[in-house]
Amino acid sequence: MSNSTARKRVLITGGAGFLGSHLCDRYLAEGYEVICMDNLSTGSADNIAHLIGNDDFEFIKHDVTNFIHVNGDLDLILHFASPASPIDYLEMPIQTLKVGSLGTHKALGLAKSKEARFLLASTSEVYGDPLTHPQNENYWGNVNPIGDRGVYDEAKRFAEAMTMAYHRYHNIETRIVRIFNTYGSRMRIYDGRALPTFMRQALNGNPLTVYGDGTQTRSFMYVDDLVEGVWRLSQGNYSDPVNIGNPQEITILEFAKEIINLTDSDSEITFEELPKDDPQVRQPDISRARKVLNWEPAFDREEGLMKTLDYFKQKVLRET
Ligand code: NAD
Ligand code: UDP
Numbered sequence: 001m002s003n004s005t006a007r008k009r010v011l012i013t014g015g016a017g018f019l020g021s022h023l024c025d026r027y028l029a030e031g032y033e034v035i036c037m038d039n040l041s042t043g044s045a046d047n048i049a050h051l052i053g054n055d056d057f058e059f060i061k062h063d064v065t066n067f068i069h070v071n072g073d074l075d076l077i078l079h080f081a082s083p084a085s086p087i088d089y090l091e092m093p094i095q096t097l098k099v100g101s102l103g104t105h106k107a108l109g110l111a112k113s114k115e116a117r118f119l120l121a122s123t124s125e126v127y128g129d130p131l132t133h134p135q136n137e138n139y140w141g142n143v144n145p146i147g148d149r150g151v152y153d154e155a156k157r158f159a160e161a162m163t164m165a166y167h168r169y170h171n172i173e174t175r176i177v178r179i180f181n182t183y184g185s186r187m188r189i190y191d192g193r194a195l196p197t198f199m200r201q202a203l204n205g206n207p208l209t210v211y212g213d214g215t216q217t218r219s220f221m222y223v224d225d226l227v228e229g230v231w232r233l234s235q236g237n238y239s240d241p242v243n244i245g246n247p248q249e250i251t252i253l254e255f256a257k258e259i260i261n262l263t264d265s266d267s268e269i270t271f272e273e274l275p276k277d278d279p280q281v282r283q284p285d286i287s288r289a290r291k292v293l294n295w296e297p298a299f300d301r302e303e304g305l306m307k308t309l310d311y312f313k314q315k316v317l318r319e320t
Contacts, residue, residue, distance in 0.1 A: 014081035016043035039063040064103040074114040080121040087192030093151040100155025119175040136285035147277040180245025184223025185311040199312040202265040212274030214253025221246035222304030225297040232293040245284030246297040
C-alpha cells in the first residue's frame with residue numbers, strides 16, 4: 001500500500017473491456033494512477049485509445065492467468081478480467097474457467113504482496129436460474145455445474161470463494177460486487193447479448209431474435225450506475241458481496257418491443273430456440289447496496305437507453 005501522501009494507484013484487470021474501460025475513466029477522474037491490464041481477448045484497444053498519452057495511465061498487455069507483475073505500489077485491484085457475454089464464454093470455455101480461477105488467484109496473490117485492497121467483479125449468474133425472486137445476497141443460487149453456462153457461473157462462484165479465503169486467511173481487504181445486466185457505450189454490437197443484438201437488428205431494419213417465448217425477464221442497468229456502485233464499494237469497508245443492478249424488471253419480449261419503439265424501427269420479432277439453462281427470471285434486491293453504500297440507480301431504463309442510442313447508431317453506421 002502506498003503512503004498516504006503518494007498518489008493512489010489502481011490496477012484494473014480487464015481494463016480494455018466494456019466495464020473496465022469505463023472504470024479506467026472514473027478512477028483517473030478521481031485522481032488515481034491507473035494501470036490497465038488486459039489480453040485483449042474480448043476487449044479492444046479502441047476502448048482505451050483516448051487514454052494513451054495520459055501520464056497517469058498505463059496499459060499492460062498480459063493474460064492474468066499467468067503470474068502478474070506490476071512495478072511499484074498498488075492501493076487497489078479491480079479484477080474485471082473475464083469474458084462476460086454468453087457467446088464469448090461459450091466460445092472460450094476453458095479460458096473462462098481459467099481466468100475466474102487461476103486469474104483470480106494470481107490477482108489475489110498480487111493484492112497480498114502489495115497489501116492492496118481487492119475488488120472482484122462477480123455476477124448475478126452466481127444465482128443461476130434462481131428459485132427465489134428477487135435475488136438477495138443471502139441466496140446461494142441454482143447453478144448447473146456441468147451445463148453450458150457452468151463455465152462462467154462456476155468460475156465466478158470459485159472466484160468468490162477464493163476471494164473470501166484470502167480475506168479470512170490472509171486478512172486481505174476484499175470487496176465482491178455481484179453485477180446484474182449492464183449496458184452502455186463500448187459494448188460490441190456482435191457480442192450476442194440481448195441489448196446490443198436488438199439495437200443492431202432494429203437499426204438495420206432486421207427482425208429481432210427473441211429466444212424462447214420471450215417471457216424470461218432481466219433487469220438492465222446503465223453503465224454509469226454500475227461505475228458509481230463499484231466506486232462506492234471500493235471506498236467503503238463492507239466485505240460481503242453486494243448486488244449492484246437496476247431492479248426495473250422486464251420480459252425479453254417487452255424489451256424487444258421497447259427497442260423497436262426507441263429506434264423508430266419497422267423491424268418484426270422472430271422467435272428462436274431458448275439457449276440451455278437460460279435463467280427464467282432475474283431481478284436484484286438492492287436493499288444491501290442502499291444500506292451499506294447509500295447507492296441506488298440514478299437512471300431508469302428509458303433514460304439509460306436514450307443515452308446509449310447514439311453510440312449504437314454510430315456503430316451500426318460504421319459497418320454499413
Ligand atoms: P468485456 O468482455 O467487455 O471485458 C472483459 C475484459 O477482460 C476484456 O477486455 C478481455 O479482453 C479481458 N480479459 C479476458 N480474459 C483475460 C485474461 N485472461 N487476462 C487479461 N484480460 C482478460 O466484458 P464486460 O461486460 O466489461 O465484463 C467485465 C467484468 O464484469 C467481467 O468479469 C464480467 O464477468 C463482469 N460482469 C459483467 C456484466 C455485464 O452486464 N457487462 C454483468 C455481470 C458481471
Ligand atoms: N436473448 C434473446 N435474443 C438475443 C440475445 C439474447 O432473446 O438475440 C435473450 C437471452 O436468451 C436471455 C436474455 O435475452 O434470456 C438476456 O440475454 P443476455 O445475453 O443479454 O444476458 P444474460 O442471459 O447473460 O442475462
